Amino acid sequence: MLRLLVAALSMTLIVTLGPGSGSTYAHAVYVRSEPPFNAVLDTAPAQVKVWLTQEPATAGARIKVMDQMGRKVDKDDTKVSFDDPKMMSVSLNNISEGSYLVEWAVVSAEDGDPSQGSFTFSVGSPNVGSNAGNASPALSIAAAALAISILSLGISIRGLRGRSA
Numbered sequence: 001m002l003r004l005l006v007a008a009l010s011m012t013l014i015v016t017l018g019p020g021s022g023s024t025y026a027h028a029v030y031v032r033s034e035p036p037f038n039a040v041l042d043t044a045p046a047q048v049k050v051w052l053t054q055e056p057a058t059a060g061a062r063i064k065v066m067d068q069m070g071r072k073v074d075k076d077d078t079k080v081s082f083d084d085p086k087m088m089s090v091s092l093n094n095i096s097e098g099s100y101l102v103e104w105a106v107v108s109a110e111d112g113d114p115s116q117g118s119f120t121f122s123v124g125s126p127n128v129g130s131n132a133g134n135a136s137p138a139l140s141i142a143a144a145a146l147a148i149s150i151l152s153l154g155i156s157i158r159g160l161r162g163r164s165a
């Protein structure tokens, strides 16, 4: 079931990224991140970095990282890199094993268009302590990410319609 949700999420993200990757609709969309999308890490990262196709404006650039219980684990210090202006980062608290949801939102410094997205990563085995009790938070985090992706897709489609009108 989780695998199915993750597959659905991945597909949704690909669809979401689709319009942004076309040359006609140049929005600030996800290129890559550290940790990467769906990564499983041995050690906890100290930061989350997101690279976009356009430079985000400093005002409005936001990366939010939450644990499986929805608790914020970032230090609320999102900044756009001075040396690498299409990259933004946020610092993390000391996080333990588990799955984390990253949500980002920006306003493009290049054309003023807002965009947003989300992805998950895990520290340790994603199946650590896997039982009925622990499976559901992982499921709900995948479901939340999926819902956010669908929301982003809706926004992208509205954006496209706005553009072509």
Ligand SMILES: [Cu+2]
Pocket: 025, 026, 027, 028, 108, 111, 113
């Ligand atoms: Cu744009």
